[in-house]
Amino acid sequence: MTKKPLGKKHLVASFACGAVLFSGLSAAAADTSVSAMISKATFFAFGERQAAPAPTGSNGAKSPAALNYNGTTYVPVRAIGDMLDVPVYWDAANNAISTGSAKTIVKSADGTVHGSIDLMEEKGGVRVKVSLMDIPAGPHGIHVHQMPIKNNDFATALGHFNPTKHEHGHNNPQGAHVGDFTKNLTADKNGKAVQEFFLEGANLQPDSPMSIAGRSIIVHAGADDQKSDPAGDSGDRIAGGNVPK
Known part of the structure; x- marks a missing residue:
């Protein structure tokens, strides 16, 4: 019997669940915040769009932004959503992620x-x-x-x-x-x-x-x-x- 392939929304949702679980366990074990790395010009911290990182180094190169997330890896979820063309939304009032809608x-x-x-x-x-x-x-x-x-x-x-x-x-x-x-x-x-x-x-x-x-x-x-x-x-x-x- 063949299995039905996973759709883009399922992949993003699965990544979100895994990311949140992993980051929560990491934060609990280390009693510290979790940082995420992303190099896109547009990025998100705590669900909010942020400005691109300032130029650094002698050649004016832009370094990836290290985003302190206090136990949640929401930035990678946004990045995966962008790659798969699946919108990812952040509900700050309820600390919740939704994908697709x-x-x-x-x-x-x-x-x-x-x-x-x-x-x-x-x-x-x-x-x-x-x-x-x-x-x-x-x-x-x-x-x-x-x-x-x-x-x-x-x-x-x-x-x-x-x-x-x-x-x-x-x-x-x-x-x-x-x-x-x-x-x-x-x-x-x-x-x-x-x-x-x-x-x-x-x-x-x-x-x-x-x-x-x-x-x-x-x-x-x-x-x-x-x-x-x-x-x-x-x-x-x-x-x-x-x-x-």
């Missing part, structure tokens, strides 16, 4: 986890797959907001992501925001919401003005009327999460 962990203000949202860049926009539980039954406005959530305080997300300077809502003649979803998120009587959306014009590229990476997604208490500026009269912010980058 940017997985957003959704929580309420008290820190209770209600599920996740997977975001995948496609031609023309970003595919959004929502899978939540234990939220109030009925329709809920859902939007991408300008800033990441800090300390579970949804007010820190600020307003909707709106780089094109439009008004809110897909039924608004002056709309819509890039962060406006085309329809409401609807939870069933058991509080479960599984739904798919497409954010046209958005992307997950780190340097793009249309990127939603590093921002946040907020779920509101009520329905979005798709026309009232600035938020569709959708009520309080009841849950949300930061989009990895």
